[in-house]
Amino acid sequence: MRNNEQAQIPLIETRGLTKTFAATPALSEVDFTLYSGEVHALLGENGAGKSTLIKLLTGVHKRDAGVILLEGKEIEPRSPRHCQELGISAVYQEINLIPTLSVAENIFLGRQPMRRGLVDMKTANRKAYELLKAFDIDIDVTRDLSAYSIAIQQIVAIVRGVDLSAKVLILDEPTSSLDRHEVETLFSVIRSLKERGIGILLITHFLDQVYEISDRITVLRNGIKVGEHLTSELPRIQLISEMLGKALTEELAVQKSGISSNGLDREPFLRVHGFARRGMMQPFDLEVRKGEIVGLAGLLGSGRTEIAHLIFGIKHSEQGEAYVNGQAANLSSPQKAVQYGFGLCPEDRKEDGIIADLSVRANIILALQAKLGWFEHLTPKKQEQLAEEMISALRIVTTDMEKPVKELSGGNQQKVILARWLVSNPEFLILDEPTRGIDVGAHAEIINIVKRLAQEGKAMLVISSELPEIVDYSDRVMVLRDKQVIAELEGDQISEAMIMQTIAER
Amino acid sequence: MKSRAFPLLMTTLVFALLYLFCLTQYSSFASMRVVCNLLRNYAYLGIPAIGVTFVILSGGIDLSPGSVIAFTGVFCALMIERNGMHPLVVFAIILVIGTLFGATMGSIIHYFKIPAFIVTLAGLFLARGGAYVLTTDSISITHQFYVDVSNIVYVFPDGGRFTFAAGAFVIVLLVGIFLAHYTRFGRNVYAMGGNETGALLQGVPIGRTTITIYALSSFLATFAGIILSLSKRSGDSTIAMGAELDIIAGVVIGGTLLTGGVGYVVGTFIGILLPGVIHTYLTLDGSLTPWWIKIIIGVLLFGFIGMQMLLSSQFNPLKLIRIPRRAAA
Ligand SMILES: Nc1ncnc2c1ncn2[C@@H]1O[C@H](COP(=O)(O)OP(=O)(O)OP(=O)(O)O)[C@@H](O)[C@H]1O
C-alpha cells in the first residue's frame, strides 16, 4: 500500500548515521527513511540506540558521521530550536517541560502569541485550552504544570509538539504513562496528523500499539539497524526475535505461577483498616499475606499510587489503623515503614529515584545500605556481587557497573531503580508500575522476579496499568475507581474482562 | 491560588502589616515625604535588584552589582572632572562598558560552563579593583548638569520630594515587570530557571538569553551607579560596599526562589523597601541603633528561606494528589 511512496522523496533520510559516546558505540551506520504521511515505529531493546537516533535528528547531540536529508536536502541540525524551525519537533522520553510554568506557557514557550509587541497570555491560554480540549482534556491551563499528573504532562508535551505544526513529529515513548483512553485519543490525533501528510516517528515498547498504529517498522539492536519492514508483513514473533537477536521461545515463556492457594486463613503480614485521606483517597481496607501478590488495578488517577503512598507513610492517613504481623503499627513516615520491612519502588522512577552522577553499582546498593545503617559496612566484594546479579537478572545494558547512571538509556535507568529495591530485600514490597518503559525481554524477567519474590515468602503489592500482567501474577486484585476501592477479585474472578467490566460499570 | 504567588503574597502581607504598625506609631508614615525618601534612598539598590531578579529567576546569581556601581561613580567623576567631558557622553560610554562587562560574564558562564557564582565573584573583584585603580580619592562633581538634574523634582503638597532617582526607580520597576511578563525574553528566563534542559529541548535560546540576562543586570547596576553619582555628586571607590548582598537579600525576601523559575519583579521592589521602612522606623524611634536593621533582615531572610523550603516541597515531583479528570469514556 506504500508502493507509491517508495518512489517519492523521503521526508527524512539518514545515511550511515553514527554516534559514539566516549568508547560506547550507540549508533553505527544507520540508514533510516521516513515518508510523509506515515507512522514509522522505531523498535529495539533498552539501550538499542533509539533515543540516540532521534537526538541526532533533533540536534541535541552532534553526529560523528553520516548525513541527514530533509526532503532531499542535506541539513545540519544545530539545536532543538533550529530543528523546530526546519519542521522537526520531538517529544522526548523524559518529559522535558518546565514544571514551574503554567500549562499554557509550556505549550507556547518560545512562540507565544504576541499582540502589539507584547506576549498575549490571554490568547495563549485560550488556544492552549482548545488544543487540550481536542484531546479530551479539560483542565485549568493557567495552573503550574507541576500540579498535574505525569500523564497530563505527557499530553501537554505532545500537544506542544503537534502544535508546532511540524513536518516531522517524533514521539519517544509517548504512551508509557497513558491509560487506554488516553492512548486512544493520542492515536486518533496521530491518525489525523498522518492525513495532513506529517511524518511520525514513534518509539514504544508496546507491541500492540505498534501493530495498531504504525505503517512501517525499523528495528535497532546494539546501535545497528537489523531490519526494516512493512508492519503488515512482519509477524510478531519475527519482530521480537529481531529485537532480541535470538529466537524467543524461552525468552518470553513466563513461568506459570503456582503461588496461589497458600492459606488465606493465615494472619496477614499487613492489615490496613479504614485508611483514608481527604481529597486523596476514600477509606479502604487491605490485607497482604506473606507469599501473596495483591494487584491494584484501575485507571490512571483512580487512587492506586495514593494507596501505596498512604501505606508507605509518604502521606499519612487521617484515620484507620494498621497492623503488621498482628501488632498495631504506626505508618506515619517512610522511615517507619522501612523499619517494618516495607519497600516501595515508586512510579516516577526517573524523577524520584535516580542519582544521576552515581554509578550503577552505587545506585543499586543505596537502599540496602540505608537500611543497614551507615555503620554496617557492605564489603566492596559483596556490593559488586549484588550489582552483578541484578545487572544480569534484569539485563541492564551497561558497559560496566561503574558507569554513571545518567549515561544509561531511559529504560535501563528504570531497571537500576527497580534493582535497588529488589536487593534491599524487604518483607513487603510495593511496586508501582514495575514494567513501565521496559523492553519485552526484561518485561518477562521482571514478572518472573515478582513471582519468585512471592514464592520466597514476601508480601507484594503491585500496581500496574497492564491488565494481562496483573491477571497473570495476582492472587487477589483490588479494583479502584475515583479514589475508591470498588471491588476485590479473587481466584477465578481474576480476568482482564472482569477487571474492565468492574471499572466500567457504574 | 497559584502556589508560586505564595511567597510574594507573604512578603506583601508582612510589608503591609509592618507599614500599618509604623503608621500607628508615627503618623508621618502617611506622608509622601517618607514614601519619596524611601524611593530616593533605595533607588541605587532597587534598580540593580530588578536586574538581579532576572538573574536569580534564571537560576543564576550576580555578585558584581555593588562593585559595578562604585566603578561607574568613579569613572563618571574622573571623566567629567578631570577630562572635562559632558556627563551625558560619559553616561553613554559607561553604560556601554557596563553592558559589555555583563555580557562578557554571561558568555563565560554559558560557553565555559563555569558557575555564575565564580564568574560574578571575579566580576566583583575586577570592578572594585578597577575603581580603586582609577582613584582612591573621593572626587566631587561640580558640573552644572549635575545641579540641573538635582533640580528636576516634583514636590508634593506635604513637602515630599519625588526626585529624579525616585522616578528612575519607578520607571525601571515598570520596565522590569513588563520585560518579565510580556516579552519572550522574560518568559524564557522563567523557563530556564524552571528546567534548563527542558528549556533547551523546547527550543529556548539558552546562550542568547543567558548573555542578555547578565548584560541587563550589569546595565542596571551601571545605571544605578549613575543615579547614585547624580545624587551624591561625587565618585567614591568604596561606595556600595556589600550592596550585592543587600540586593540578593531583597530579591529573596521579595519571594524569588533561589533555585530559579519562581518569583516576581514587583516582589523585589517590596523586598528592597522593607528594610527601608524598618530603617525609617528605627531612626524616628531613636532608642535602637539603626544597625538593628541588619539583625532584623537576618531574621526575615531565615523566615523567608524557611518558607521557600516548605513551598518547594510542593514542587516535589513526587506528587501525591492527582487531579481527577472528567471521565470522558
Ligand atoms: N549521554 C550519554 N553518555 C554516554 N552514553 C550514552 C549517553 N546517552 C546514551 N548513551 C548510551 O548509548 C546507548 C544507547 O542509548 P539510547 O538512549 O539511545 O537507548 P534507547 O534505545 O533509547 O533505550 P531505551 O528503550 O531504554 O530508552 C546506551 O548504551 C547508553 O548507555
Ligand SMILES: [Mg+2]
Ligand atoms: Mg530511549
